[in-house]
Amino acid sequence: MLRPTARHTRSRQTLRRGLTGYAMLAPSMIGILGFLLAPVLIVIIVSLFDWKLLGTPRFVGLKNYAKLFGDEGVGHSLLVTVGYVLICVPGTTILSLLLATLVNRKLKGMKYFRALLVIPWMAAPVALGLVWGWIFDPARGAINSFLGLVGIAGPSWLSTPELALPSVAAVHVWQFAGYNMLFFLAGLQNIPESLREASALDGASAVRHFFTITLPLLRPTLLFVLITNVIGSFQAFDTIYVMTEGGPGDSTEVITYHIYHQAFERFDFGYSSTISVALFVIILAVSLAQFAYFERRTTYDVS
Structure with missing residues (x-):
């Protein structure tokens, strides 16, 4: 054997x-x-059909995509989404970094304070939308009631086209700042204490130390936070739907709400899938651009 x-x-x-x-x-x-690749493939396939949900799908090829480029509603909702992203991403990133710097201290009870900052992210978006809808209420809301105490007549936050989008964007920033703070906090705690001591011996101020040492070392964390913030802002829907339903007029009709409108109000699932594919391409392009930018900056810094 x-x-x-x-x-x-x-x-x-x-x-x-x-x-x-x-x-x-x-x-x-x-x-x-089952839950990521298959749905994406199904949406791409459905985008090639004219399907009103109740009828038989009819193959139309790229006609839905041709319609997309001439749709003023899509163009407007995309502009609204860009405005929403430009408010949410810098606001959330800067606030979360400031919070991380604030709570990165060894003080008694600090862990409980950190937990309080994360609670908004854990809450259901629909519940947050209802609560903040009451807070922004022009007659009985907490904000206008406070302004009334100091003699200021508060505006109709969610009924004024110029204020509605910044208002719902502020809720997004408030909701996700604590969550992103955790990533910055982890990055700050991974920075060796010896670097801070060395910069202090060299006479560097706290501000200079932050921008010349801390911030460059946080670049991988910053890239992750920016990408996730951009994706989350482009996909925002729940809170906007509850607080404004895309109004007043169409001032808060972001691209996801437009997709919802096409799919569940007009029952045009083929065209709504086409818009979804376009949104996926936009998010992918923006994410890749961020990767390329940070990689180029890292290469320049090394060289």
Whole structure:
């Protein structure tokens, strides 16, 4: 009887380890395929059809995409979305970085304060929309009631086209600032204390230390926060739907609300899928641009 050689034994061990690894990855892979890749593929396929949900889908090829470029409603909602993103992303990033710097201290009870800052992110967006809708209420809202105490007549925050979008964007910033603070806090705590001591010995002020040492070392964290903020801002829907329903007029009709309008009010699932594909391409392009920008900055800094 032939005994297995050392090579065959190693091969079987390698195969066994490989099968074990794939078995452990299987649940995650099934989840990715079933809940991420498959829906994306289905949306792309549906975008090639004229489908009113109740009727039979009719293949139209790229006609929905041709319609997309001449749709003024899509153009307007995209501009509203860009404005929303330009408010939310800088606001959330700057506020979360300031909060992380504030709570990165070894003080008694600080961990409870950090937990309080994260609670808004854990709350349901619909519930937040209802609460903030009451806070912004022009007659009985908390904000205008406070302004009335100092003799200021508060405006109709959600009924004025110029104020509605900044108002709902402020809710987004408030909701996600604490969550993003956690990432900046982790990045700050990974920076060696010796660097701060060395810069202090060199006579660097706290502001100079922050911009010349802390901020460059936080670049990977900053990239992650910016990308997730951009994606989250482009996909915002729940709070806007509850607070304004895209109004007044169409001043807060972001692209996701326009997709909802096409799909569940006009029942044009083919065209709404086309807009969804366009949104996916836009988000992908913006994310890749951010990756390229940060990679180029890192290359210049190294050189």
